């Protein structure tokens with residue numbers, strides 16, 4: 030039976046990443062204020078973790094400790110002037126009632142007051158720091174509160190981290206359960222390990238922490254499935270798009286291409302925004318969140334021939350289609366793509382300029398309905414980019430401050446880069462071009478989205494193992 034929430038204080042030297050840790054654990058990129066200046070957090074601030082609407086964990090961010098050496102000296106002075114033998118918590122309480130707690134050690138007093146009320150504390154340390162007297166004194170003071178302490182080696186992913194030195198120093202202080210963590214690039218199972226270690230210190234609360242771990246895993250899976258469905262919906266909609274070209278001249282072609290480009294761009298952006306909110310990133314935080322986006326957008330247009338080239342996809346369904354209609358757009362006449370109709374393709378080669386001079390007459394002679402649609406290469410780029418975003422969102426903490434550099438390689442989502450059957454089906458169903466809300470109740474489209482979500486999910490699980 031889980032009754033009341035666990036109270037955990039996050040304490041440590043200033044600038045070690047305490048607030049960043051809270052951002053990561055609560056998945057809230059807006060929690061508190063983070064900066065590389067010391068002394069950023071000035072007050073205790075609470076954050077709650079809920080499961081099924083019930084608060085399981087209350088985490089308290091605290092100001093960084095700065096004056097540990099002098100504070101320990103004061104505590105020792107106070108202890109010496111007192112005859113009776115006091116335990117640690119009584120000594121801390123006595124300090125909190127004394128004048129220096131309201132004055133010189135005001136920040137430290139806030140931390141200790143909160144710690145006395147807590148079930149346990151994370152002691153966040155910067156693993157790149159050498160172990161100094163100030164750290165030892167800090168730990169000595171925190172230990173006086175009589176609350177289990179779990180040291181957390183932050184910045185553990187940094188090559189400059191001194192993990193062994195820290196482990197030895199902490200063991201010397203009787204602290205053997207330690208967690209490595211990196212709030213900016215947390216290991217995928219980082220949070221599970223953190224709560225498991227905490228459970229080893231708080232045995233009576235093991236059920237509660239297990240529930241948190243389990244809920245975490247379930248939420249992550251549900252989020253992944255919802256993300257795959259969003260991407261599938263984007264791909265089905267875009268694959269089905271067709272732009273009718275009525276009069277067959279260069280101007281009308283150009284207009285059609287432009288319209289199609291605009292629609293695809295808007296749909297991709299809407300998908301990016303839905304994915305970000307699913308992973309609880311706010312659009313204006315994306316810049317600082319180490320994602321492969323700039324201002325919440327992909328930097329390169331999906332139709333940029335350079336992007337298609339660097340991502341290693343063929344430009345256009347064929348030389349002719351690419352040249353006549355712009356990169357990534359395929360011209361179809363009478364249901365036949367011009368890329369496939371090699372003979373006609375050869376006539377059209379040379380691009381829009383050539384088309385203006387010589388092509389219009391030839392094009393006019395082609396019979397059947399003429400329309401533009403996006404090429405397979407664009408669908409591959411769209412699929413890869415959104416999956417790349419999901420991988421980045423899964424792997425980055427909410428505390429990241431620098432953008433990750435994208436690999437610019439096409440993620441091998443589908444075997445041999447062949448588009449799945451559901452996308453081919455969408456090609457033949459122009460009515461599926463409307464987005465999900467507009468085509469509500471179209472079972473064929475809904476089935477295609479579900480099937481494609483599974484294909485994407487399979488592709489993603491191979492990528493995650495790499």
Ligand SMILES: Nc1nc2c(ncn2[C@@H]2O[C@H](COP(=O)(O)OP(=O)(O)OP(=O)(O)O)[C@@H](O)[C@H]2O)c(=O)[nH]1
Nearest residue numbers: 043044045046047048049063064068069070093212
């Ligand atoms: N690379 C890396 N940077 C981190 C990590 N954790 C925190 N940072 C950075 O370290 C700086 C300090 O982080 P904060 O979360 O503000 O630290 P704090 O302990 O709350 O600081 P105070 O409130 O001043 O005591 C920020 O620039 C963070 O982006 C980490 O694990 N890895």
Ligand SMILES: [Mg+2]
Nearest residue numbers: 047048069070
């Ligand atoms: Mg802080």
